[in-house]
Amino acid sequence: MATATGDDCSNHDTEMRMLRGELDRLHEENCKLRSMLDQIAKNYNNLQAQLLMAMQKQAHLNHSEQQRDEMTSMSSPTKSAQQLMDLRPACAAIDNVKEEEKTREVSVSPTTTMEVMSKESDHIHTPPLNGTNNNHNIEDGDRASQSWGSPKSPRLEPSKGGEEQLADMPFRKARVSVRARSEAPSISDGCQWRKYGQKMAKGNPCPRAYYRCTMAVGCPVRKQVQRCADDKAILITTYEGNHNHPLPPAATAMANTTSAAAAMLLSGSTTSKETLASTNPGYFPSLPYPSTIATLSASAPFPTITLDLTQNHNPMQLFPRPPPQTSATFPLPLHGYAAQMMGQVQHSMKLPAMPMLQPGLGQRHASLVESVSAAIASDPNFTAALAAALSTVMGGAPPRNGPDGNINANNNNSGNNHFLPAGVGVLPGSPQLPQSCTTFSTN
DNA sequence: CGAGTTTGACCAGCGC
DNA sequence: GCGCTGGTCAAACTCG
Numbered sequence: 173m174a175t176a177t178g179d180d181c182s183n184h185d186t187e188m189r190m191l192r193g194e195l196d197r198l199h200e201e202n203c204k205l206r207s208m209l210d211q212i213a214k215n216y217n218n219l220q221a222q223l224l225m226a227m228q229k230q231a232h233l234n235h236s237e238q239q240r241d242e243m244t245s246m247s248s249p250t251k252s253a254q255q256l257m258d259l260r261p262a263c264a265a266i267d268n269v270k271e272e273e274k275t276r277e278v279s280v281s282p283t284t285t286m287e288v289m290s291k292e293s294d295h296i297h298t299p300p301l302n303g304t305n306n307n308h309n310i311e312d313g314d315r316a317s318q319s320w321g322s323p324k325s326p327r328l329e330p331s332k333g334g335e336e337q338l339a340d341m342p343f344r345k346a347r348v349s350v351r352a353r354s355e356a357p358s359i360s361d362g363c364q365w366r367k368y369g370q371k372m373a374k375g376n377p378c379p380r381a382y383y384r385c386t387m388a389v390g391c392p393v394r395k396q397v398q399r400c401a402d403d404k405a406i407l408i409t410t411y412e413g414n415h416n417h418p419l420p421p422a423a424t425a426m427a428n429t430t431s432a433a434a435a436m437l438l439s440g441s442t443t444s445k446e447t448l449a450s451t452n453p454g455y456f457p458s459l460p461y462p463s464t465i466a467t468l469s470a471s472a473p474f475p476t477i478t479l480d481l482t483q484n485h486n487p488m489q490l491f492p493r494p495p496p497q498t499s500a501t502f503p504l505p506l507h508g509y510a511a512q513m514m515g516q517v518q519h520s521m522k523l524p525a526m527p528m529l530q531p532g533l534g535q536r537h538a539s540l541v542e543s544v545s546a547a548i549a550s551d552p553n554f555t556a557a558l559a560a561a562l563s564t565v566m567g568g569a570p571p572r573n574g575p576d577g578n579i580n581a582n583n584n585n586s587g588n589n590h591f592l593p594a595g596v597g598v599l600p601g602s603p604q605l606p607q608s609c610t611t612f613s614t615n
Numbered sequence: 616c617g618a619g620t621t622t623g624a625c626c627a628g629c630g631c
Numbered sequence: 632g633c634g635c636t637g638g639t640c641a642a643a644c645t646c647g
Contacts, residue, residue, distance in 0.1 A: 374636065
């Protein structure tokens with residue numbers, strides 16, 4: 173009996189020792205991760221400050237230029253037109269473009285990818301901010317391709333193998349849906365699509381077409397195209413999946429925006445329902461037009477963000493039409509979309525309106541991403557979600573908020589963050605964060 | 616002939 | 632359990 177008790181004691185001792193060792197190891201790991209997080213926080217703060225400064229500077233510049241233009245517009249029509257280009261979002265341009273809009277057939281073809289974030293803590297680092305398409309295909313292991321996020325998506329393509337069979341968090345998948353007026357049956361967005369099915373959907377006389385990205389073998393991105401039942405001139409395109417290949421430049425801008433939107437959507441779906449519109453009233457000036465473009469819906473089984481480009485105040489109308497020689501493919505001025513997207517959300521949160529800063533065409537991509545990024549970054553819900561996600565990744569470690577209460581992260585998605593350049597982290601710990609990329613082009 | 620489309624069949628989830 | 636529905640497959644077909 174006594175020996176048995178002694179054996180039990182020694183067993184307990186060894187067990188305790190092992191557990192303690194394990195605890196130490198975990199503690200050490202936790203410290204490492206914490207330091208990494210601190211570093212990320214620093215980077216994020218720096219980048220956010222830079223972004224804020226740049227935006228304020230730009231806003232100030234635009235404002236002063238606009239005032240100057242008002243004083244001199246009578247004598248300098250040429251310059252006025254030029255400024256119209258520079259100040260693309262200016263409301264003054266609305267009327268011009270509206271007329272054009274009536275006769276123009278806007279073929280909108282977004283390409284959206286939703287990225288599933290890796291849950292591995294190894295991926296919580298600051299990835300290179302090259303902002304290229306290469307970021308699409310870094311994480312092969314956790315790509316979301318579960319057939320439109322539907323809970324039922326048992327069959328995966330053979331080429332995908334097991335790498336995409338992570339359906340452990342079905343509710344975390346997001347779609348980006350785009351409504352746009354288009355007579356074209358199909359859309360061109362810089363990506364190549366192959367139709368693999370068509371079905372009659374309930375409640376809609378128009379069939380729904382299923383497309384798969386064929387730009388790369390095994391690319392999991394899919395899209396559904398369907399005409400609106402109410403207005404057949406409206407084409408509804410829904411995207412899901414993540415491109416595992418570089419995207420053409422034309423497909424990047426919208427990609428960035430909708431990626432951010434989708435990220436926002438997911439973060440919002442996991443956080444409170446606070447309204448953020450007044451969070452940073454000075455930070456984000458109000459929009460020159462109502463915010464009814466984008467809606468978020470977290471209705472089951474997956475959250476969906478809808479960009480409604482069919483509204484009269486379509487931001488496209490705010491901008492002069494691009495010159496014909498460049499109209500083959502161009503990214504939409506998504507400042508407006510992003511702003512509206514942030515402005516109106518059906519679901520749970522509102523983001524501050526975006527500044528309508530529109531530098532030159534060449535800078536459009538960057539600035540639009542910045543705008544979306546800024547909105548997301550300024551969103552406490554987003555940061556809360558980020559914190560929660562981080563804590564999840566850290567194995568339950570409490571989220572370490574920055575001095576301002578925001579969790580700070582800087583592109584922690586290990587290479588998939590092509591859409592969130594500076595300062596705006598993708599939910600690093602969010603196991604399935606959508607990375608979307610949408611491009612628009614005229615046909 | 617290869618690539619893309621069409622279309623009916625199949626499968627799985629969900630609600631009743 | 633059964634029917635409905637959405638999503639996918641794959642053979643047949645079309646087109647350049």
